[in-house]
Amino acid sequence: ESSLGGRLLSSDDPHEAKIISLRLNELNKERQEIEARVLQEATEQVESRGKDLPPFLLLSQEGWHPGVIGIVAGRLKDRYHRPVGVVAIDDEGVGKGSGRSVSGVDLGTAIHGARQSGLLTAGGGHAMAAGFTVSADALSQFEAFMIERVAQQMKESDYTPKLMVEGILTPAGASKDFIQVLSQLAPFGMGNPTPRFVFPNVKVINASIVGNDHIRCLIQGEDGKSLAAIAFRSVETPLGDVLLSKQRTLLHLAGTLRVDSWQGRETVKLTIEDGANV
DSSP, X not given: OTTHHHHHHHOOOHHHHHHHHHHHHHHXXXXXXXXXXXXXXXXXXXXXXXXXXXXXEEEEEETOOXXXXXXXXXXXHHHHTSOEEEEEEOTXXXXXXXXXXXXXXXXXXXXXXXXXXXXXXXXXXXXXXXXXXXXXXXXXXXXXXXXXXXXXXXXXXXXXXXXXXXXXXXXXXXXHHHHHHXXXXXXXXXXXXXXXXXXXXXXXXXXXXXXXXXXXXEEEOTTSOEEEEEETTOTXXXXXXXXXXXXXXXXXXXXXEXXXXXXXXXXXXXXXXXXXXX
């Protein structure tokens, strides 16, 4: 059903467009459920290894859907602050893998080395992401190879997450005019990341869970001015626990800004990425 998106965009029949939209929504919900299940099972594998984790995490299981392993690898990389490979093994013992890396570790070169060493039947990528095919029988050898390669590139300090920020803002200063000025620095992406700011000494008010695992709230500055904010996939995380706390303690929050358009109204919103108690 990969053609549904194109059919929706090209359709001039309102009835057909509605039917396609409903089907796409169903498929998206199915994908989200599959992704959540694989992420949970992969996380359980990591947690079962204790606190002394290796420099490279390789998670594998039969029955995982290969269409979500890249997303799951990215989620785990962000959580554990090290390169991660996730492998979906089929009925014939062939694993389709996807990897995501952290800054300073060239994952693509390591995967290329594993292929040259005969540990992979296929593989390639770039510094931050890679894909590969591996026999289930070779997983242990491949994991050992990757741990050794990654360990050569990572320092102890690399396991501590770092968040680069452009400066300090207040909720009152996060205006549409300010974002318009920032947009002149676009396009954003690799080598030119979206500007990130710290909002110091703010209170979180009206925090609530939206969707399955997102948190929506307002952050309020010392002058009483507030800013709409959301923290994606933050429920049952340390950040989420702080945002949902009823104690109303002062926080330093960091994230990126955007203008959200809804029903003709434009609102500045903060996407919260991290936070700390004052």
